[in-house]
Amino acid sequence: MPLKLTKRSFAVLLASISLLSHAEQAQQPSADDNKHNKPSQAAKQQATEDKQTAAPAQLINEATKPKAAPAQAAPQPSAAEVDSQMAGKATSQAKPETDSQAATKVTDEAKLGTGSKAATKATGEAKPEVEQLSVQRLCTDIGKKLGSVSIAECEKQALVASGYFTPKGYPLAMRHYGPLPNRTPQGRIILMGGIHGDEYASVSVLFKWMNKLNRYHSGLFNWQVIPLANPDGLLQRKSKRQNANGVDLNRNFPTPDWDEKALQYWQQRTFKNVRRYPGPKAASEVETKWLLKVIEEFQPDAIISVHAPHKLIDFDGPQNPPQQLGKLQLRRLGTYPGSLGNYGGSVLDVPILTVELPFAGIMPSNAEISKMWTDLVGWLIKEIPKQKEKRLAKAAIEEPPSGGTE
Numbered sequence: 001m002p003l004k005l006t007k008r009s010f011a012v013l014l015a016s017i018s019l020l021s022h023a024e025q026a027q028q029p030s031a032d033d034n035k036h037n038k039p040s041q042a043a044k045q046q047a048t049e050d051k052q053t054a055a056p057a058q059l060i061n062e063a064t065k066p067k068a069a070p071a072q073a074a075p076q077p078s079a080a081e082v083d084s085q086m087a088g089k090a091t092s093q094a095k096p097e098t099d100s101q102a103a104t105k106v107t108d109e110a111k112l113g114t115g116s117k118a119a120t121k122a123t124g125e126a127k128p129e130v131e132q133l134s135v136q137r138l139c140t141d142i143g144k145k146l147g148s149v150s151i152a153e154c155e156k157q158a159l160v161a162s163g164y165f166t167p168k169g170y171p172l173a174m175r176h177y178g179p180l181p182n183r184t185p186q187g188r189i190i191l192m193g194g195i196h197g198d199e200y201a202s203v204s205v206l207f208k209w210m211n212k213l214n215r216y217h218s219g220l221f222n223w224q225v226i227p228l229a230n231p232d233g234l235l236q237r238k239s240k241r242q243n244a245n246g247v248d249l250n251r252n253f254p255t256p257d258w259d260e261k262a263l264q265y266w267q268q269r270t271f272k273n274v275r276r277y278p279g280p281k282a283a284s285e286v287e288t289k290w291l292l293k294v295i296e297e298f299q300p301d302a303i304i305s306v307h308a309p310h311k312l313i314d315f316d317g318p319q320n321p322p323q324q325l326g327k328l329q330l331r332r333l334g335t336y337p338g339s340l341g342n343y344g345g346s347v348l349d350v351p352i353l354t355v356e357l358p359f360a361g362i363m364p365s366n367a368e369i370s371k372m373w374t375d376l377v378g379w380l381i382k383e384i385p386k387q388k389e390k391r392l393a394k395a396a397i398e399e400p401p402s403g404g405t406e
């Protein structure tokens with residue numbers, strides 16, 4: 001790759017030459033030195049673009065990785081090459097896993113029908129000309145995009161592809177932290193981030209919380225973790241809220257009022273704000289279909305969805321909401337046709353906790369990330385057993401004697 005000689009590296013070169021002339025034994029500046037001295041043009045350019053994308057001034061840098069230029073400037077092997085190399089690894093990526101974790105993964109795949117059935121289905125849904133990318137490629141692109149998550153950090157989460165692919169070919173992926181021996185989990189929790197692709201911190205915080213689960217998962221809960229629900233929204237030059245089809249996925253859930261109200265609300269209340277487009281029909285998007293399938297199969301007792309930047313927690317469901325998570329306090333946002341909160345409350349009868357981080361582009365401090373996590377788990381410990389009891393009692397009452405359906 002061509003080395004650009006910048007002012008700074010030129011000065012270093014001059015200094016080195018002058019040193020050499022003074023001390024014959026002096027060594028040449030190493031290639032590494034050059035690398036450090038060379039400001040990355042591509043990184044700078046990307047930084048500028050990302051700043052323009054992020055609206056207010058605070059949205060500095062979650063998405064602006066001061067990456068070394070070479071990685072981006074270097075001619076890359078074709079995606080096909082990378083993928084054929086990775087294809088094998090992606091499924092059997094058993095990196096730092098214990099046997100029980102690996103076993104859990106297998107269970108996951110079986111549960112979600114990831115095998116040939118799901119693959120066939122996904123093929124039917126994705127356009128045939130779009131190449132299906134690997135989890136490794138997903139992690140590479142996440143690592144390049146997010147300031148707080150490295151490629152290695154994403155890879156170590158051992159995300160499992162679901163067999164569903166986005167319109168751009170990214171695998172919709174998740175990680176299961178299942179039951180451990182000798183302990184019955186208190187409940188089943190879905191934890192997700194990045195349903196809106198420009199809320200960078202909501203994805204990064206998920207990775208930080210996964211790091212905690214990697215170290216401390218004790219089997220207290222059975223977790224299904226989806227760090228990035230909308231890869232197409234995040235992983236493009238200018239990240240955006242919607243998916244590749246321009247649909248706000250958090251307005252695309254099949255709530256009972258969708259047909260009557262979703263498009264009307266969008267037209268009359270948001271004045272056709274493109275960022276709030278609910279889609280041509282309920283659950284029209286593959287990401288929504290996938291999330292619905294995960295919810296249906298996993299049967300969660302609670303769903304936690306992380307967003308930004310409204311700096312609050314919102315809650316749908318009859319249970320007691322947490323009063324605060326870290327510095328975030330409970331404040332109701334209201335519901336919308338097609339939102340996950342609305343769907344959880346009206347259709348699933350499952351509490352949905354919406355966590356709105358203070359900034360889309362700035363990460364909370366490590367201390368705050370930890371505090372939110374302990375508050376979250378504390379709330380789950382208190383509320384989920386009650387929630388489960390309630391649901392069981394309700395199911396017992398509502399069970400029709402004939403087993404008929406509505």
Ligand SMILES: [Zn+2]
Pocket residue numbers: 196199307308
């Ligand atoms: Zn959001």
